Structure formats: C-alpha cells, structure tokens
Amino acid sequence: MRALLTVFGKEFLENLRDRRTLFSALLFGPLFGPLIFGFMVSRMLNQNVVESNEPLRLTISGSDHAPGLTHYLEAQGVKLTFAHFSEAEARAAVHRGSAKVVLIIPQEYAARFAAAAPAPVLLVADSADSQTRKTADRARLFLGAYASEISQLRLQIRGVDPLLAEAVPVNELDVATPTGRALVVLGFMTYFVLFAVLMGGLYLAIDSTAGERERGSLEALLSLPVARSSLVGGKILATCAYMCMSLALSLMAFVCVFHFVPLESLGMSTNLGVATALVLFAICLPFVPLGAALMTFVASFTRSYREAQTYLASVLLVPTLPIAFASIYSLKTRGSLMFIPSLSQHLLMTSVLKDEPVAALDVVVSAGASLALALVLIVLTARHWRRETMLG
Amino acid sequence: MIEASHLSKRFGSIEAVRDVSFCARDGEITGILGANGAGKSTCLRMLYGVVTPDGGHARINGIDVRGETSGARAHLGVLPHASGLYGNLTARENIHYFGSLHGLGRGVLRARTAELARVLGMEEFIDRRAKGFSQGQRIKTALARALVHDPGNIVLDEPTNGLDVMAIRNLREMLLALKAQGRCVLFSSHVMQEVAALCDRAVIIGHGRVLADATVHSIREASGAASLEEAFLKVLSRAEDLG
Numbered sequence: 001m002r003a004l005l006t007v008f009g010k011e012f013l014e015n016l017r018d019r020r021t022l023f024s025a026l027l028f029g030p031l032f033g034p035l036i037f038g039f040m041v042s043r044m045l046n047q048n049v050v051e052s053n054e055p056l057r058l059t060i061s062g063s064d065h066a067p068g069l070t071h072y073l074e075a076q077g078v079k080l081t082f083a084h085f086s087e088a089e090a091r092a093a094v095h096r097g098s099a100k101v102v103l104i105i106p107q108e109y110a111a112r113f114a115a116a117a118p119a120p121v122l123l124v125a126d127s128a129d130s131q132t133r134k135t136a137d138r139a140r141l142f143l144g145a146y147a148s149e150i151s152q153l154r155l156q157i158r159g160v161d162p163l164l165a166e167a168v169p170v171n172e173l174d175v176a177t178p179t180g181r182a183l184v185v186l187g188f189m190t191y192f193v194l195f196a197v198l199m200g201g202l203y204l205a206i207d208s209t210a211g212e213r214e215r216g217s218l219e220a221l222l223s224l225p226v227a228r229s230s231l232v233g234g235k236i237l238a239t240c241a242y243m244c245m246s247l248a249l250s251l252m253a254f255v256c257v258f259h260f261v262p263l264e265s266l267g268m269s270t271n272l273g274v275a276t277a278l279v280l281f282a283i284c285l286p287f288v289p290l291g292a293a294l295m296t297f298v299a300s301f302t303r304s305y306r307e308a309q310t311y312l313a314s315v316l317l318v319p320t321l322p323i324a325f326a327s328i329y330s331l332k333t334r335g336s337l338m339f340i341p342s343l344s345q346h347l348l349m350t351s352v353l354k355d356e357p358v359a360a361l362d363v364v365v366s367a368g369a370s371l372a373l374a375l376v377l378i379v380l381t382a383r384h385w386r387r388e389t390m391l392g
Numbered sequence: 393m394i395e396a397s398h399l400s401k402r403f404g405s406i407e408a409v410r411d412v413s414f415c416a417r418d419g420e421i422t423g424i425l426g427a428n429g430a431g432k433s434t435c436l437r438m439l440y441g442v443v444t445p446d447g448g449h450a451r452i453n454g455i456d457v458r459g460e461t462s463g464a465r466a467h468l469g470v471l472p473h474a475s476g477l478y479g480n481l482t483a484r485e486n487i488h489y490f491g492s493l494h495g496l497g498r499g500v501l502r503a504r505t506a507e508l509a510r511v512l513g514m515e516e517f518i519d520r521r522a523k524g525f526s527q528g529q530r531i532k533t534a535l536a537r538a539l540v541h542d543p544g545n546i547v548l549d550e551p552t553n554g555l556d557v558m559a560i561r562n563l564r565e566m567l568l569a570l571k572a573q574g575r576c577v578l579f580s581s582h583v584m585q586e587v588a589a590l591c592d593r594a595v596i597i598g599h600g601r602v603l604a605d606a607t608v609h610s611i612r613e614a615s616g617a618a619s620l621e622e623a624f625l626k627v628l629s630r631a632e633d634l635g
Contacts, residue, residue, distance in 0.1 A: 013485075
C-alpha cells in the first residue's frame with residue numbers, strides 16, 4: 001500500500017509539471033465540449049430569433065398580373081422584390097443564390113382568376129438549403145392563407161356556407177416538453193463529459209506505461225522489491241485523479257455555459273446548477289477507474305508514445321459507440337441497459353438533466369457494472385506487468 | 393556476494409543462456425565479457441529477477457532470487473542497460489522515488505541522498521530537473537538511484553555504453569570506490585580495455601556458455617596472449633572449434 005501511494009504521488013507530481021498533460025487534462029479535454037456546445041446553442045438561438053422576427057423576403061415576377069395577391073402580401077408585411085423572370089431565369093437565380101425564393105405569376109393568371117378557375121402560381125426554391133426551405137415554408141403559408149380567403153369569398157358570394165368546404169379541420173397537439181426538445185443537444189453534452197473524463201487521463205496512461213519504456217526507466221523500476229500490482233495500482237490511481245479533475249472542470253464549464261446561454265428562449269429549460277453538477281459527477285465517478293484501467297491496459301502493450309497515442313485515439317471513441325447505438329434505436333432508460341458502461345452513465349445523466357426520476361437501483365447497477373469491469377481490467381493489467389515480455 | 397548456478401534460459405527456439413555458473417565476491421569487481429548477443433544481459437536480468445530462469449538458481453548474499461525476490465533485491469542495486477531518469481523530476485526526487493519504493497523512511501532517505509550527492513559530486517545539480525542533464529550527470533543520478541538503499545551488491549549492465557571519456561572515467565572511479573567499501577560489483581561489457589583496467593575477475597561468455605572464469609591475469613596467462621583482447625579471441629575461437 002505504501003509503495004502504491006509512492007507511485008501515485010510520483011506520477012501525480014511528475015505530470016503536474018508536464019505541459020502536455022496539463023493541456024490535455026485540464027484545458028483541452030474539459031473545455032472543448034462546453035465551448036463547442038455553447039457555440040452550437042448560441043448559433044441555434046440566433047437563427048431562431050432572426051427567422052421569427054425578420055420579415056419574409058420574396059422575389060416576385062409578374063406582379064402586374066396579380067395586383068390583389070401583391071397587395072395582400074405587402075399588407076402581411078412581406079418585403080417584395082419585383083423582377084421579371086422566366087422559369088429558367090428564376091431557377092438560375094435561385095441556384096446562384098441571388099434570390100432565395102421566387103414567386104412567378106404567369107400571364108394567364110389574371111384571366112383565370114377572373115373566371116374563378118384555378119390560377120396556378122410557381123414557387124421556385126432550393127429545398128436542400130435549410131435556410132431557404134424555411135423561407136419557402138413561410139411563403140407557402142401566406143399563399144395558402146390568401147387562397148383560402150379568396151375561396152371562402154367565392155363560396156359566400158354564391159350563397160354557400162364556407163364551412164362546408166372544411167370537412168376535416170386538423171388540430172395539432174405537440175407533446176414535446178421544453179426539456180424533452182433539448183434531448184438531442186443533451187446527448188452531445190453527456191458525450192462531451194465522458195470525453196473530458198478520458199482526455200483527463202490520456203497522457204498519464206501513456207506516460208506511466210509507454211513513456212516509462214521509451215525513456216528507459218522501466219527496467220530499473222521493475223527490478224525494485226515492489227509488487228507489480230502496486231506499481232500498476234499507483235499508476236492507475238494517478239490517472240484516476242487527473243480524470244476526476246478533468247471531469248470536475250468540465251462540469252463546472254458546462255454550468256457556466258448554461259448560465260450565460262439563455263436556453264429558455266430556445267424552448268429548453270435547464271436545471272444544471274451546482275447541485276445537479278454534483279449529481280452528474282457522482283454518476284460519472286465509477287466510469288473514471290474503468291476508463292483509467294482501460295487506457296493503462298491498452299498502453300501497457302505499446303512500445304512508444306506514438307504507438308500508444310494511435311491506439312488510445314480509438315479508445316477515446318469507445319464510449320461513443322453505445323451512445324450512438326442508443327440514439328439510433330432511441331433507447332429509453334431501462335434496467336438491463338445499466339449494465340453497459342458509458343451508455344448507463346449517458347442515460348442516467350440525461351434523465352437527471354431532464355428532471356426525470358432516477359431509480360436508485362439503476363444507479364447502483366450502473367456503478368457496479370463499471371467498477372466490476374474496471375477491476376477485471378486492473379487485474380489483467382497487473383498480470384501483464386508481471387510477464388517478462390513487459391521489458392520489451 | 394552474487395552467485396549464479398547452472399542458469400539457463402531459452403526464448404522460443406533460441407537458447408540464450410546455457411548452464412551458466414559463476415560467482416562474484418564481495419570487495420571485488422567482476423566483469424562479464426562477451427560479444428553482443430552472447431547472453432550477458434539475459435544472465436544479469438536473471439540475477440535481478442526480471443527474467444525467470446528455466447533452470448538453475450541465482451542467489452544474492454545466499455538468498456534465492458526466485459524464491460524470495462524482494463528479500464534478494466533488498467541487497468542488490470541495479471543499473472540496467474537502459475537507465476533513463478524521470479525528466480520532470482529533480483535528481484533528488486528521482487533518488488527519493490526509488491528509495492521510498494525500497495521502503496526507506498524519510499529521515500534515512502534524506503541522509504542517504506545527502507551522502508550520495510557528496511560522494512558522487514552531485515551537489516550542484518541535485519535539485520535541478522533531470523531533463524537537461526549531461527551524460528555524466530545522468531549516470532551519476534542513475535547510480536545514486538541504484539545505491540540509495542545501501543546495497544552490498546551492485547549489478548551494472550553495459551554501464552559505459554554511449555558515455556564520453558569524462559563520464560567513463562567518472563564511472564570507473566565510482567566503481568573502484570564501491571569496491572573499496574567492500575561491496576560486490578558485477579558489470580557486463582564488450583569493451584576489453586575496460587574490463588582489463590577495472591576487474592579483478594572476468595567471466596567470458598560466448599553463445600550463452602561460460603568459456604572462462606578466472607582472474608584477468610590468469611586468463612591472459614592460460615591463453616598465452618599478451619592482452620586480454622587477444623586472450624578473449626583465443627578463448628572464443630577455441631570454444632568454436634570444440635562446439
């Protein structure tokens with residue numbers, strides 16, 4: 001035990017002096033997620049605000065043929081740009097982006113309209129562009145409203161109740177709760193948290209194994225009268241310590257981001273304060289030794305820093321797999337899923353963030369499964385360290 | 393005292409060490425001489441217990457290395473072929489790390505480090521980080537690290553490899569000082585002059601076997617050669633004729 005603590009103290013101190021470790025553990029790892037997240041959310045926020053407040057801009061061609069429609073659109077506050085386009089010209093203009101959405105009113109419109117026959121208009125837009133698609137949707141709403149107003153008038157003039165034309169009016173009920181809508185975004189957040197946990201220990205796991213071999217200090221260390229399991233234990237414990245720091249910093253950064261980004265205006269509510277952050281920390285804590293043991297185990301087989309980095313880059317992706325799997329199949333929190341590390345932490349964190357009740361048993365199973373797997377990996381690592389092949 | 397009796401080790405189909413026996417006594421410097429790949433490192437690694445022999449025993453002060461690894465290692469200082477330092481730690485911290493892994497208390501550690509720093513002339517760089525050390529400073533720190541628990545025996549694997557003239561000179565003086573203190577010093581080398589200049593006894597190893605084990609003087613006499621280098625070549629060719 002004393003030897004284990006000695007190894008822990010040395011690894012902790014040594015890496016505290018290493019700029020590379022500090023950068024990845026305490027800067028890049030914990031801050032990368034929250035910054036990307038804050039940027040994404042504020043972009044979404046800006047777009048929504050811009051779209052709902054700004055008047056619709058529409059390029060109209062052949063407005064002379066439809067003075068009534070033109071007046072209606074202007075009265076609704078649509079900003080019209082007048083042009084004379086053929087269909088091909090309109091298509092080219094939309095392609096170039098010089099006009100977002102073009103409304104073409106054909107020459108025969110006036111005659112057909114006067115005869116109360118269907119008078120088609122043509123809306124030219126690029127549906128692959130999410131921005132113009134929204135503009136086109138809004139234009140379609142205005143045109144639909146105009147058309148139904150005219151048809152109601154026509155029916156009234158002919159002494160027909162316009163309600164007859166409305167056989168099945170559809171009412172919509174949207175059951176998405178404000179936090180539920182934020183689910184996709186929260187999925188990102190929990191991944192960033194788990195990513196920060198792993199990043200926190202990445203360089204320590206490499207430095208204490210492949211680094212030890214590369215700088216030639218391994219053989220001297222292995223020839224000391226110390227049990228190999230103490231060496232491995234101390235190294236993994238030091239890795240855990242850095243991962244905990246990274247986790248704490250990451251959660252603190254998220255609390256700050258959520259504090260400054262007004263999520264409510266996006267229709268999301270958030271409960272991420274200090275208290276929730278502490279709960280999230282506790283949920284992630286069993287994932288820490290698992291990640292540390294996994295990275296140390298993998299790095300123990302490598303001969304150099306570079307090789308270790310290559311292998312551990314794929315280890316960083318491991319926690320994404322269950323999360324991606326869960327979102328593809330839109331899995332809900334379920335007891336059996338609590339046996340899968342990273343997925344169970346993701347689901348529990350998401351539940352906490354959504355203010356859903358969390359079953360105590362789920363928390364226990366999640367922690368137990370992660371810790372058990374961690375223990376297996378620690379034992380395997382210690383066993384590998386006892387082999388002669390460790391010397392290389 | 394370091395004893396090897398009938399040590400053998402094979403890696404796959406290669407017999408790296410075959411029935412090697414020798415003894416390195418206290419107050420003497422023993423050199424293990426051999427070409428690259430002769431099995432020197434494997435022999436030494438079995439002595440300090442990081443490689444387990446397939447047959448035979450290694451004993452440090454009579455303690456069996458395989459049976460009581462920790463007990464045997466407590467009497468043994470090791471300077472492996474690769475003796476890298478932790479660059480982000482100071483020389484003192486490097487020494488303290490190994491010392492506390494040997495189970496030394498804080499007070500003993502401080503006194504021992506101070507003594508080693510004085511003896512090895514490390515005072516001016518003892519509290520500097522090891523990152524920018526010269527070869528001489530590195531070998532002194534590595535040696536201090538190996539001696540921190542005051543072992544009666546010390547094993548060095550090709551300690552002069554890659555060192556400049558000054559550092560080799562330094563090392564030679566340090567080894568002679570260790571001998572004068574009555575310790576058992578065992579080192580491997582492929583440089584004849586080094587062994588001839590330093591050692592009381594030489595063990596010549598070729599193809600994993602002991603070809604000669606005697607004082608440097610008697611090896612020379614027995615082969616009728618003028619220098620140890622010639623003697624070495626003669627012993628080697630005779631072994632090849634027989635083998």
